[in-house]
Amino acid sequence: MTDAHVDGVRLxxxxxxxxxxxxxxxxxxxxxxxEAVAETMVAGExxxxxxxxxxxxxxxxxxxxxxxxAVDAEPVVSEPARALVRVDGGGGFxxxxxxxxxxxxxxxxxxxxxxxxxxxxxxxxxxxxPEVEALAEEGLVALVVTPSHAWVAPAGGTQPxxxxxxxxxGWPRAGGxxxxxxxxTSAVARGEIELHRRAGKPVPDDWGYDADGQPxxxxxxxxxxxxxxxxxxxxSALAAMVELLAGPLIGDMTSRGSLEADAGxxxxxxxxxxxxxxxxxxxxxxxxxxHLARAExxxxxxxxxxxxxxSQRRYAARARSVTEGVVIPAALYxxxxxxxxxx
Amino acid sequence: MTDAHVDGVRLxxxxxxxxxxxxxxxxxxxxxxxEAVAETMVAGExxxxxxxxxxxxxxxxxxxxxxxxAVDAEPVVSEPARALVRVDGGGGFxxxxxxxxxxxxxxxxxxxxxxxxxxxxxxxxxxxxPEVEALAEEGLVALVVTPSHAWVAPAGGTQPxxxxxxxxxGWPRAGGxxxxxxxxTSAVARGEIELHRRAGKPVPDDWGYDADGQPxxxxxxxxxxxxxxxxxxxxSALAAMVELLAGPLIGDMTSRGSLEADAGxxxxxxxxxxxxxxxxxxxxxxxxxxHLARAExxxxxxxxxxxxxxSQRRYAARARSVTEGVVIPAALYxxxxxxxxxx
Numbered sequence: 001m002t003d004a005h006v007d008g009v010r011l012x013x014x015x016x017x018x019x020x021x022x023x024x025x026x027x028x029x030x031x032x033x034x035e036a037v038a039e040t041m042v043a044g045e046x047x048x049x050x051x052x053x054x055x056x057x058x059x060x061x062x063x064x065x066x067x068x069x070a071v072d073a074e075p076v077v078s079e080p081a082r083a084l085v086r087v088d089g090g091g092g093f094x095x096x097x098x099x100x101x102x103x104x105x106x107x108x109x110x111x112x113x114x115x116x117x118x119x120x121x122x123x124x125x126x127x128x129x130p131e132v133e134a135l136a137e138e139g140l141v142a143l144v145v146t147p148s149h150a151w152v153a154p155a156g157g158t159q160p161x162x163x164x165x166x167x168x169x170g171w172p173r174a175g176g177x178x179x180x181x182x183x184x185t186s187a188v189a190r191g192e193i194e195l196h197r198r199a200g201k202p203v204p205d206d207w208g209y210d211a212d213g214q215p216x217x218x219x220x221x222x223x224x225x226x227x228x229x230x231x232x233x234x235x236s237a238l239a240a241m242v243e244l245l246a247g248p249l250i251g252d253m254t255s256r257g258s259l260e261a262d263a264g265x266x267x268x269x270x271x272x273x274x275x276x277x278x279x280x281x282x283x284x285x286x287x288x289x290x291h292l293a294r295a296e297x298x299x300x301x302x303x304x305x306x307x308x309x310x311s312q313r314r315y316a317a318r319a320r321s322v323t324e325g326v327v328i329p330a331a332l333y334x335x336x337x338x339x340x341x342x343x
Numbered sequence: 344m345t346d347a348h349v350d351g352v353r354l355x356x357x358x359x360x361x362x363x364x365x366x367x368x369x370x371x372x373x374x375x376x377x378e379a380v381a382e383t384m385v386a387g388e389x390x391x392x393x394x395x396x397x398x399x400x401x402x403x404x405x406x407x408x409x410x411x412x413a414v415d416a417e418p419v420v421s422e423p424a425r426a427l428v429r430v431d432g433g434g435g436f437x438x439x440x441x442x443x444x445x446x447x448x449x450x451x452x453x454x455x456x457x458x459x460x461x462x463x464x465x466x467x468x469x470x471x472x473p474e475v476e477a478l479a480e481e482g483l484v485a486l487v488v489t490p491s492h493a494w495v496a497p498a499g500g501t502q503p504x505x506x507x508x509x510x511x512x513g514w515p516r517a518g519g520x521x522x523x524x525x526x527x528t529s530a531v532a533r534g535e536i537e538l539h540r541r542a543g544k545p546v547p548d549d550w551g552y553d554a555d556g557q558p559x560x561x562x563x564x565x566x567x568x569x570x571x572x573x574x575x576x577x578x579s580a581l582a583a584m585v586e587l588l589a590g591p592l593i594g595d596m597t598s599r600g601s602l603e604a605d606a607g608x609x610x611x612x613x614x615x616x617x618x619x620x621x622x623x624x625x626x627x628x629x630x631x632x633x634h635l636a637r638a639e640x641x642x643x644x645x646x647x648x649x650x651x652x653x654s655q656r657r658y659a660a661r662a663r664s665v666t667e668g669v670v671i672p673a674a675l676y677x678x679x680x681x682x683x684x685x686x
Binding site for chain 2: 084086113118141153156157158179183231235236237241243247249250251257276279292295301302
């Protein structure tokens, strides 16, 4: 570990992993949970997603300290129907629940052509792309949705109903990392508004409403009022779909239920996640390679005009991080080190 | 049939159905195709979607006249995997292919918890909501996607790659019509730009690009250039997902392939459609009613603040049409009557 420059600390990915595990174990997580959660943070840091890197140690530690997380929950796997898998996370973080269910999901997708995995009763603080990427790397097409806390107003309204409700999708590519996207159905990430608030900067007046339902440029007012969805009524419709698929459809909470269950503690959202996996071999049989090549032609037509594929920036950062390590801002590093037991 | 006022002709829904069948049979469609296609147009007219009502008789007749449609294709149903159904439409319109596959799809969704139906080699001119609504009325959750012709540029580019690539979703509701949305991932419907062109009106400069890749307010230039996706890079990512799911994944064409296959004839898009159906009983078992009631609470929270559910306007029009019939603009009625054999 060496200082990269005055403002940052350079760490290898192994050092990030070790640090994350120490903090999470120190915060009280069981070893299995600490290792699963640490991998998500290593992946975020590695891919240049600073807001989903080890910064999230602070977020996770907060949820643990507030009693929102079952620190040693043992996920319980069941098979409610032939092509369905359920993992009851028992109130623990989502990562271990996904790890415990993903192999059965992949097996069922291969056996039936399509399958779905529901994670129930899990705490969410992370992006969804690690999950779709893991499945796409096994050759499966994956679609993942999860609600969050009710922070977002439906189009035509000004009161929060939806969460930031991300949608993530993964598509396997031969000889390279998968095509992956993962975005919130809110107009912007909540963290973006939080950054404006901390910096004392106004937000654009189409990001959200204050608690009285009036458009506002005051970041704090949006945070205590309601965010907007992206894309007007279309984004709002998608946000509703996410609520339905990963809430009532799998017997779990909506974003309003999650925020009520938080009861003002300020912890991460609690609830469900739905993961649909499709095996391309199901429809394509022996012709898989031929048809996946046609997908490559489409990617080529996008890149040939200078447009970027959604996952491209992450993969470029990954290639750098693996050889050069990552740089953690000094202030963040200090805040994290303060959480290390015995430091 | 009576004149409603000087500009329109009032028809009952049965009269619309009879007229549509006569035109479609006269154009050469087999009886099975004519009846399936007519039902879609009756549904559009009934629900106040004029652009998907019997106006589409002109669109369908054009595709038939141009030789784009196999007028008497007999759909072939197969089961490539245990939870997958495929219907090869043989180059005919999509409606009959869907009718022939939907029952097996519903059976498989109930047997396995989740299932998918691919329609291959079908001609598309219609909205997707009739399909998701039919499945949701059987108690299933449905997600449907289809590519079209390559008319839409990816975010960050200006050359067409994607189709207007709609996404439709349906959710069953006890005691009422389902929650349904169906929207193009393009910024606007192509027909909207066409209406501006006919009226000689400029379009907003964020709807599309001319053939040189420059933003333009000239509707004709956008039609021969490229439309934009809705919602920036997020809408663009969804448009790519639609291409992948209902193109390469099911062994069918992308929107670029469809436009090439059209070879300048100006017919409707040809290709595939993917329909995913999930049975709520799979995850919920005996607790279905309890959890669907929680979805109703979310719908209530949306409507209580004066926001509309996506399907609400259609259902209100439907209630009126069933008792009052519909009014067809006089000019459209004349154009349609010119297609009736022997008139």
